[in-house]
Amino acid sequence: KAGVTQTPRYLIKTRGQQVTLSCSPISGHRSVSWYQQTPGQGLQFLFEYFSETQRNKGNFPGRFSGRQFSNSRSEMNVSTLELGDSALYLCASMGGWEFTYNEQFFGPGTRLTVL
Amino acid sequence: KQEVTQIPAALSVPEGENLVLNCSFTDSAIYNLQWFRQDPGKGLTSLLLIQSSQREQTSGRLNASLDKSSGRSTLYIAASQPGDSATYLCAVEGNQFYFGTGTSLTVIP
Numbered sequence: 627k628a629g630v631t632q633t634p635r636y637l638i639k640t641r642g643q644q645v646t647l648s649c650s651p652i653s654g655h656r657s658v659s660w661y662q663q664t665p666g667q668g669l670q671f672l673f674e675y676f677s678e679t680q681r682n683k684g685n686f687p688g689r690f691s692g693r694q695f696s697n698s699r700s701e702m703n704v705s706t707l708e709l710g711d712s713a714l715y716l717c718a719s720m721g722g723w724e725f726t727y728n729e730q731f732f733g734p735g736t737r738l739t740v741l
Numbered sequence: 742k743q744e745v746t747q748i749p750a751a752l753s754v755p756e757g758e759n760l761v762l763n764c765s766f767t768d769s770a771i772y773n774l775q776w777f778r779q780d781p782g783k784g785l786t787s788l789l790l791i792q793s794s795q796r797e798q799t800s801g802r803l804n805a806s807l808d809k810s811s812g813r814s815t816l817y818i819a820a821s822q823p824g825d826s827a828t829y830l831c832a833v834e835g836n837q838f839y840f841g842t843g844t845s846l847t848v849i850p
Contacts, residue, residue: 659838669840682837716784730775730838732785
């Protein structure tokens with residue numbers, strides 16, 4: 627079974643630009659969560675999508691948005707990039723059904739550098 | 742809001758030692774607790790998942806325990822090896838997943 631894939635693996639952007647990251651979950655999984663990881667803040671939850679609907683949202687500004695397609699692939703968009711958005715962005719895949727235990731499986735991440 | 746703490750932040754041990762990593766959380770209303778390892782610059786690898794109704798899980802040299810009432814989990818690593826060097830993170834599942842800040846483990850050959 628293929629694992630979670632994220633593209634691109636590395637990105638360099640300048641302040642003010644916008645960026646789109648992509649995540650393909652494990653086949654059969656319907657939930658995709660996005661996280662931002664920085665040395666100072668650790669892993670912070672951005673949002674979760676399940677069956678094309680945002681199910682949960684963390685405490686990030688509206689510049690961070692996402693969507694999920696009918697094949698469960700998800701994209702995350704950051705508009706008007708700031709220097710502080712430089713981070714490793716991770717996505718996690720899980721089955722996502724309620725009343726069952728849910729094990730998260732992570733992709734390799736996208737390293738975003740904002741200059 | 743759920744707070745997850747991991748102590749110690751860093752740990753260095755000689756090869757072959759048994760060791761314990763700690764994870765504590767403030768809200769006991771959790772569904773599951775999951776342990777991960779992360780190698781530098783990489784994604785997270787799932788090690789063990791403990792459902793809220795379980796007390797422990799084992800996989801090879803790893804054993805994780807969960808005490809919901811006291812808000813604690815431990816990850817026990819037996820006979821440590823240099824390849825175990827990584828950052829270990831715990832995460833609890835409530836309405837979302839909350840991660841600890843991790844324990845950076847170095848196993849010295």
